[in-house]
Amino acid sequence: MRLLATIAAGIALLGVVPAPPASTLAAPAPATRPGQPGPSAPSSASPDPAAATWGVAPSSARGPNGRAAFSYKLDPGATLTDYVGVTNHSTRPLTLNLYASDAVTTTRGGFDLLAADQKPTDVGSWVRLPRRTLTIPSTSRLDVPFTLTVPRNATPGDHAGGIVASLAGIAVDAQGNQVAVDHRVGARIYLRVTGELHPTLTVEDVRVRHTGSVNPLAGGTVTATFTVHNTGNVRLAGQPVLGVAGPFGLARRSVDGEALPEILPGGELTATVRMSGVPPLFRLTANATVTPAAVGDQVLDPPPPAGTARAAVWAMPWPQLAVLALLALAGWALIAARRRRAAQLARAVAAAREEGRAQASRAPDGQDAAVVADGQPPAAGDGGSAPDGRPMPDADRRGLGLDNRHPTIDHTGKDEK
Structure with missing residues (x-):
């Protein structure tokens, strides 16, 4: 099954003097993708197994003049004539399609041209070539004249495009389908129309x-x-x-x-x-x-x-918040532990005080509880004491008439009980 498609590949958009097939270009453009123009280098394409290479560059009536691209500055309504050189580096004749198109910027920043089936509306439509098909003998170059006419209502500023030489061929895709392939090589056109500029x-x-x-x-x-x-x-x-x-x-x-x-x-x-x-x-x-x-x-x-x-x-800041949470948890645990130790110490002190009070409230070995309790000496009639504060024996107390266990004698000489 043949799958009808057009894939433009291998377009050179920096005009240089064509060289032998092994040569390289001074400033290659971005790489291509299927269906789009590509790097500035002589393309290798063929409708059959034999390889074919060709190049496109600005030229003159007497041959290439070393220009990298077609660069112009023209007024609206102006017309000029220039030449494009197409060189066949192959050892067999090549029949190429020659046309002009508008340039676009790819999303990755590459310089690209409209696909072959898209009609140009800008500088590509202002170029007139004498013929659409070009047959070039082996290892030969043709310098083709063209005219560029700027419309009178052209907007001021920069207009970009290119002149393309393409070769149709047949390729097989990954699924085994035959695909019509359009390999393109081109030279860039930069035209500035005079007028007010707005770089933005x-x-x-x-x-x-x-x-x-x-x-x-x-x-x-x-x-x-x-x-x-x-x-x-x-x-x-x-x-x-x-x-x-x-x-x-x-x-x-x-x-x-x-x-x-x-x-x-x-x-x-x-x-x-x-x-x-x-x-x-x-x-x-x-x-x-x-x-x-x-x-x-x-x-x-x-x-x-x-x-x-x-x-x-x-x-x-999830990691930072996790670290803060761990630090807060560790701080809370430390404070809680300190509070528990302080509470335990307070309970121990309170228990010791209660134990001391309980022991102090009990009189040891028959000692007068009143003396132990409040530290005051016993009242008169409860034993008394010597003038120096020492307790007096019972005999002394009786000799002084302080023993309240004996009756006292009043002035009448009568016993009283």
């Missing part, structure tokens, strides 16, 4: 993610992904910067991302910037900023303002 880059659709660390002493990683859109009329590069701060601007930091490649007017790409060691401060604010930069020998005067956008992300 806009940052859109900022998405921020925070990835925490299990180490409570290390911060997490903030990853910001955003779209950089060229909303002006000048092709621009850019320098992205990611700034991150916690509540009230705490722990504010910034980091530069990788420099952005060329973005064509109206084009956009996706950029990603990462920052490590970010403390988890519950709620983080991320600012994505892109400063426009000139491409090639352009001069941006005055420098355009930077594009910026903001987004917030939660950054919960």
Whole structure:
């Protein structure tokens, strides 16, 4: 079964002087994916097992002139004639399709052309070639003239495209289906239409993610992904910067991302910037900023303002909270243990005091309880004491008439009981 498809691959979009098949180019463009133009190098393609290589580059009526790309600056309504050189490096003749198309910026920042089945509406539609099909003898070059006419209502600024030479072939995909393949090689066109320029880059659709660390002493990683859109009329590069701060601007930091490649007017790409060691401060604010930069020998005067956008992300400090919880638990356990020991000591002291009081309340070995109890000497008639404070014997007490066990004699001489 034959699967009908068109896959454009191997397009060279930096015009150089074609070289033998083993040669390389001075400045290769980004790698391709099926269906899209690719790196700036002579392509190898063939509809049969024999290999074929060819190249496309700016030229003149007398041959290649060393230009890397078709670069023009024209007024609206202007017309020019130029030449494109197509070289067959193969040992057999090649029949190629020759046409012009518009350029676009891929989401990864590559310079690309519209697919072969898409009709150009910009600079690709302003190019007129004398013929669509070109047959080139083996190891030969043809310098093909073309005209470029700028419409009178063309918008000022940069317009990009390319001139392509393609070769159709047959390939087999991973499922064993036959696929029609369109291998393309091309040279870039950069046209600036005179008028007022507006170099502007806009940052859109900022998405921020925070990835925490299990180490409570290390911060997490903030990853910001955003779209950089060229909303002006000048092709621009850019320098992205990611700034991150916690509540009230705490722990504010910034980091530069990788420099952005060329973005064509109206084009956009996706950029990603990462920052490590970010403390988890519950709620983080991320600012994505892109400063426009000139491409090639352009001069941006005055420098355009930077594009910026903001987004917030939660950054919960789970490891730190776990450590704090353990410390709080350990502190509570320590305080509780101290309180228990203090309570036990207080109970022991109280018990000792009660025991002392109980022992003090008991008279030891027949001693007068009143003396033991309150420490006061016995009252008169209860034994008495000598003048020096020592207890007096009963005989002495009787001799002094202090023994209350005998009757006393009053002045009448009568006994009283």
